Amino acid sequence: METATPLLSVRNLTRRFDAVLAVDDLSFEVAPGEILGLVGPNGAGKTTSLRTIAGILPVQSGEISVAGRDLKSDPMGAKSALAWVPDDPQPDESLTVLEHLEFTAGVYGVRDWSSVASGLLERFDLTAKVDALGSELSRGMRQKLAFAQAWITGPQVLLMDEPLSGLDPLGIRAAKKEIREIAARGAAIVLSSHLLKLIEELADRLLIIDSGRAVFSGTLEEARESDLAERGGSLEEIFLRATGAMDQDDPAGG
Amino acid sequence: MGRSHDIFTLFRLARLHWRAGFRKQFRRMRSPSGCLFGLLGFLLITGWLGLMVFGPGRGGGMDWGDGGQSEEVRMLLVQAFLAAFGFLSLMGAFNAKGLYLPKSELHALLSAPISTSDLVRYRLFVDGGKTALSGVIFVALFWNRLPSPGYGVFGILLALFAITILARMFSLALGNTNLWIGRFFVGRALGRVGFSVGMVIWAAMIGLLVMADTPGEIFGDDWSMDELFQAASESPAVIALLAPLRPFAELVVAETTGQFLTWLAVNVGVLVLLFELCARSAGEIREATLTTSEALAKRIGAMRKGHTGLAAMGRAERKAGARVRRLPRLFGYGRLGTIAWAQLLGITRFSLATTLIGFIVVGLAVVMSLEIDGDAKEQVMMSSLMITGLGTMYLAATMRFDFRSSLSRMESIKSWPIPSARLFFATVLPQVLLVTALLVVGVLTRTLAKGVFHPALVPCLLLIPAFVYAWVSLDNAVFLLFPVKFVPGQDGAVHHIGRSLLLLVLRLFLLSVAGGVLALIIFAMYGVTEALEMDSGVIESAVPWILFAGILFAGWCFTLAGGAALRRFDVSRQIS
Numbered sequence: 001m002e003t004a005t006p007l008l009s010v011r012n013l014t015r016r017f018d019a020v021l022a023v024d025d026l027s028f029e030v031a032p033g034e035i036l037g038l039v040g041p042n043g044a045g046k047t048t049s050l051r052t053i054a055g056i057l058p059v060q061s062g063e064i065s066v067a068g069r070d071l072k073s074d075p076m077g078a079k080s081a082l083a084w085v086p087d088d089p090q091p092d093e094s095l096t097v098l099e100h101l102e103f104t105a106g107v108y109g110v111r112d113w114s115s116v117a118s119g120l121l122e123r124f125d126l127t128a129k130v131d132a133l134g135s136e137l138s139r140g141m142r143q144k145l146a147f148a149q150a151w152i153t154g155p156q157v158l159l160m161d162e163p164l165s166g167l168d169p170l171g172i173r174a175a176k177k178e179i180r181e182i183a184a185r186g187a188a189i190v191l192s193s194h195l196l197k198l199i200e201e202l203a204d205r206l207l208i209i210d211s212g213r214a215v216f217s218g219t220l221e222e223a224r225e226s227d228l229a230e231r232g233g234s235l236e237e238i239f240l241r242a243t244g245a246m247d248q249d250d251p252a253g254g
Numbered sequence: 255m256g257r258s259h260d261i262f263t264l265f266r267l268a269r270l271h272w273r274a275g276f277r278k279q280f281r282r283m284r285s286p287s288g289c290l291f292g293l294l295g296f297l298l299i300t301g302w303l304g305l306m307v308f309g310p311g312r313g314g315g316m317d318w319g320d321g322g323q324s325e326e327v328r329m330l331l332v333q334a335f336l337a338a339f340g341f342l343s344l345m346g347a348f349n350a351k352g353l354y355l356p357k358s359e360l361h362a363l364l365s366a367p368i369s370t371s372d373l374v375r376y377r378l379f380v381d382g383g384k385t386a387l388s389g390v391i392f393v394a395l396f397w398n399r400l401p402s403p404g405y406g407v408f409g410i411l412l413a414l415f416a417i418t419i420l421a422r423m424f425s426l427a428l429g430n431t432n433l434w435i436g437r438f439f440v441g442r443a444l445g446r447v448g449f450s451v452g453m454v455i456w457a458a459m460i461g462l463l464v465m466a467d468t469p470g471e472i473f474g475d476d477w478s479m480d481e482l483f484q485a486a487s488e489s490p491a492v493i494a495l496l497a498p499l500r501p502f503a504e505l506v507v508a509e510t511t512g513q514f515l516t517w518l519a520v521n522v523g524v525l526v527l528l529f530e531l532c533a534r535s536a537g538e539i540r541e542a543t544l545t546t547s548e549a550l551a552k553r554i555g556a557m558r559k560g561h562t563g564l565a566a567m568g569r570a571e572r573k574a575g576a577r578v579r580r581l582p583r584l585f586g587y588g589r590l591g592t593i594a595w596a597q598l599l600g601i602t603r604f605s606l607a608t609t610l611i612g613f614i615v616v617g618l619a620v621v622m623s624l625e626i627d628g629d630a631k632e633q634v635m636m637s638s639l640m641i642t643g644l645g646t647m648y649l650a651a652t653m654r655f656d657f658r659s660s661l662s663r664m665e666s667i668k669s670w671p672i673p674s675a676r677l678f679f680a681t682v683l684p685q686v687l688l689v690t691a692l693l694v695v696g697v698l699t700r701t702l703a704k705g706v707f708h709p710a711l712v713p714c715l716l717l718i719p720a721f722v723y724a725w726v727s728l729d730n731a732v733f734l735l736f737p738v739k740f741v742p743g744q745d746g747a748v749h750h751i752g753r754s755l756l757l758l759v760l761r762l763f764l765l766s767v768a769g770g771v772l773a774l775i776i777f778a779m780y781g782v783t784e785a786l787e788m789d790s791g792v793i794e795s796a797v798p799w800i801l802f803a804g805i806l807f808a809g810w811c812f813t814l815a816g817g818a819a820l821r822r823f824d825v826s827r828q829i830s
Contacts, residue, residue: 017826048826056668056825079671090662094600096578106592107670131578133603 004031005068007081007188008053008157013062015048015212022048024212026062030157030188030205035179037203038192041243045212046192047087050159053190054084067156080108083155087162089146091134097121097145098130101152108153120148123178125171139166147175151182158182158189164198176202196235206235208242215242260368264376267359272383282749295752303394325507326487327480332503333496336413340499343421345451350550352429352542353377353422357551364540371533374426378419378529385418386411401507405514409505412521416502419528426532429542453610560659561604578603585683589672593680601655601684609688612649616696619644623700630708634701638714641696646725649689656682657730657820661737665825675817682726682816689726690719713798720805724768727812728761734819768808776800 006029015023023045030036040046051057053064055075064071067081091100098117105113121127124144129137137145143166150158163179164172179202183189193199199206206223208216216223216238224233228241239245282288353373355363363373389411400406427435486492496503501524505517579602585591601609622644623637660667660681670677694715701711736757738750776797783790 051665051825054669056665058821076671076673079669082669084666084669086665090666092596092600092663094603095596099596099599103592103596106587106595107589107672109589133578 004033006031006065007067008190009063009065010049010053011063013049013052013059013064015045015052015057015060022212023052026209026212026214028207028214028217030190032156032186032188033183034204035183035189035191035202037199037206038190038209039194039196039199039206039239040209041245044209044243046209047161048212049209050084050161050190050192054082054159055079056084081156083150083153083158085146085150085158085160085163087165089142091137091142091145093133093135095134096131097126097134097137100134100145100149104149104152110153113152116152117148120151124148124151124174140168140171143167144171144175147178151178155182155187158187159192160189161192162194163191164193164195196239200235206238208239210243261372261375264363264368264372265379268376268380268383271380279748288749291752291756292749293752294755295748295750298751298755299748303390306394307397324484324487327483328507329500329503330483330487330492330496332506333499336417336499336502337496339414340417340420343417344424347421347425347428350425350546352426352539352544352546353536354550355543355547357547357554360544360547360551364543370536370539374422374533374536375529378422378532381418381422382415385414389414401509402514405508406506408514408518409502409508409521412505412518412525413499413502416521416525416528419525419532423528423532423535425546426536426539429539429546430537431539431541433537559662560654585680590676590680593672593677594683597655597681597684600659601653601688605653605655605688608653609692612653612689612692613695615648616641616645616692617699620696620700620703624704630706631710633704633706634708634710634714637700637704638697638711638718641700642693642718642721645693645696646689646722649692650685650722650726650729653685653689655685655688656726658733664823668820668823668825673817674820675813678727678730678816678820679813682723682730686719686723686726689722693718693722710798713802717798717802717805720802720809724805724809724812725761725765727809727816728764731812731816731819732757732761734816734823737823764812765808768804768811772801772804775804 008030010029011027013023013026014021026045026049028036038046038049048057052059053066053071055071055078059072064078066078069077069081071078092103095103098121101117101120102113104110105117110116121130124147126141126144126148129141132141134142134145143163147163150160160179164175167175176198179189179191191199191203200220203220205219206216207214216226216228218226220235223229223235223238226238228238279292283292354377355373363376392410392414393407396406396410397403427433501517501520505514505521508514508517581595581599581602583591583595584598585594619641623640626633626636626640628636657678667677672680697711697715697718701707736753738753776793779793779796779800780790782788783793
């Protein structure tokens with residue numbers, strides 16, 4: 001996996017909002033079939049990084065390559081290979097669930113979408129809601145629809161920001177299974193979440209960022225072997241140490 | 255917690271809300287642009303009110319204090335105005351069965367140990383504040399028509415308070431499941447009742463306008479407004495119908511201090527009585543309150559997403575699981591066709607009422623254009639210009655099936671693999687087609703009604719979609735550059751008025767630049783024709799096509815600008 005050409009490559013990404021430095025010289029790569037867990041405290045720059053990679057925010061400084069296409073010089077090519085699951089999906093209120101899939105397939109130029117859509121509707125438990133409008137969906141259903149919309153494009157790179165928010169236990173189980181499967185089919189995935197248990201379960205590698213900077217990058221095993229894991233090696237401890245929160249929380253604990 | 259404690263806590267909450275509203279308004283003034291918008295908004299409002307009080311049209315020829323009218327007629331006019339306002343307020347009550355509580359207060363206040371009566375008192379207190387603010391407009395409107403404005407102002411404000419309380423009593427009765435009326439209306443969407451009544455009144459007014467060329471056809475040839483008022487003021491039925499409003503009307507037209515104090519005391523007494531009656535008769539209104547408040551919160555949410563009043567109401571009132579209309583892929587299966595199809599679905603599913611109102615407005619423009627005289631060519635050109643100009647301005651402002659109603663989805667939109675200018679074009683296209691269709695119907699209706707035909711009609715009809723596209727694309731480009739979420743009557747109204755004014759000026763300026771360039775080209779061509787002593791007929795026949803090409807070019811420029819604005823749009827920015 002490590003030798004494969006990365007599907008997603010981010011180099012020296014820097015993003016400012018006026019005087020605020022949201023992302024500071026961030027670099028990482030994600031190989032085909034790999035799941036990168038992106039964690040960091042609130043305001044660390046996770047969503048800004050993901051939005052920039054998804055082409056939602058312009059690249060101010062740095063280079064982003066998606067499936068070999070440079071986001072700056074070939075934004076449409078890069079976006080076509082990428083799918084984005086936001087933390088609070090806002091479906092079109094006028095479209096039914098099925099029409100959302102038809103629409104997404106149309107926008108991404110997916111042919112023969114219909115059979116794929118029926119499979120997705122079933123897998124994401126949306127069959128009963130097929131004729132419901134976007135405005136009628138609960139939080140969990142909106143999240144499931146966002147998954148189905150991302151999946152129907154057959155993405156090479158998948159960016160997910162807090163993807164399990166609002167899902168019930170059954171939905172969470174189904175979503176985790178789908179994420180593993182799409183990775184197994186060769187997609188490169190960046191998964192941002194505050195649910196450290198989810199990251200531990202799914203991620204092959206970990207990227208911890210704080211104040212826009214990468215403070216740790218590597219596998220979970222590498223993190224556990226590092227000096228971030230003196231107390232038994234839970235991801236929570238690693239996260240707290242990496243972000244300096246452990247010292248504030250428990251100064252005696254070192 | 256005692257009852258008196260509850261109510262004063264609630265009054266304090268209302269005061270804190272008002273203070274927060276003012277604070278927000280002032281916070282918007284911290285930046286130079288905020289200051290400019292706020293100042294412009296303030297100047298526009300005060301200028302408008304000042305014009306009503308001191309402007310040349312003040313009094314409007316209907317001076318209630320003079321003008322040779324009898325006291326009965328004067329009284330009738332005041333009562334009729336109050337009755338009309340009261341009727342509209344009661345119609346509004348159909349939209350708000352029970353009590354309306356804002357989203358932030360709904361569950362907290364309903365679950366708190368506060369009696370229903372106190373909740374009603376609290377909302378009446380808040381309503382009173384809002385009525386006082388809107389009352390300023392009425393006061394300005396009638397200032398010069400009052401015999402003693404200093405006294406009359408109190409009459410108008412107290413009457414407006416009373417009407418507000420009556421409307422609230424009506425909405426409480428409609429939502430009170432202890433009463434038969436409340437049980438009868440439970441679960442029914444009453445907004446449609448008020449809307450239908452309004453539509454019938456509109457239709458009747460337009461029908462009268464269209465069918466009758468002169469008022470004489472309605473009232474008889476020897477009719478006179480004064481005689482009509484005199485007859486109405488002497489009619490026992492009219493007197494009985496308007497009698498409840500008499501005490502307020504007496505205060506409005508009070509001329510002496512004695513009359514003023516007497517009627518002020520009576521009115522305050524009536525108000526206190528109504529206030530307490532309203533609070534104590536609330537009954538079981540929790541179910542209706544929840545339904546109403548959630549529906550209104552939904553509507554406000556839809557308005558914050560950019561939908562105008564009726565479209566927002568349609569979205570809020572739609573029942574979950576109701577049947578949806580399907581649409582074929584009219585614009586093809588490509589990426590742009592897919593986006594235009596989705597926009598068209600939004601129009602067909604949520605815009606029936608808005609389109610209906612659009613038809614009425616275009617109908618009014620058609621009626622106005624019937625007055626245009628001249629030869630056939632002049633009539634065709636001027637009426638097309640009038641219908642297209644007025645119609646485009648109104649329809650583009652109210653039918654917002656484009657980026658203006660897509661603010662909440664900008665994150666998704668920006669992630670789509672479609673070049674921004676093309677995405678911009680596909681998004682505004684269905685809106686342009688809808689407005690164009692309404693305007694073409696209007697122009698053709700005028701032509702058929704007058705029976706005046708001229709070949710100039712063809713280029714006029716061709717110019718409509720080009721002009722509408724140019725305006726809508728300009729509208730959207732400016733919106734994407736300076737996006738705003740705004741609900742009328744909510745925080746930041748003054749600021750928003752100034753901002754709207756400035757953006758309107760900017761749009762008109764950009765359109766004028768485009769028009770100026772076109773005019774220069776046409777004048778230059780005339781100049782060349784004269785210099786070369788050529789036949790100017792060639793140029794004259796080419797003018798519409800030059801205009802057509804020029805407006806299309808302007809639309810193309812605005813599309814590129816819109817695409818650039820879309821690329822520049824920052825989804826991380828807090829928009830309010």
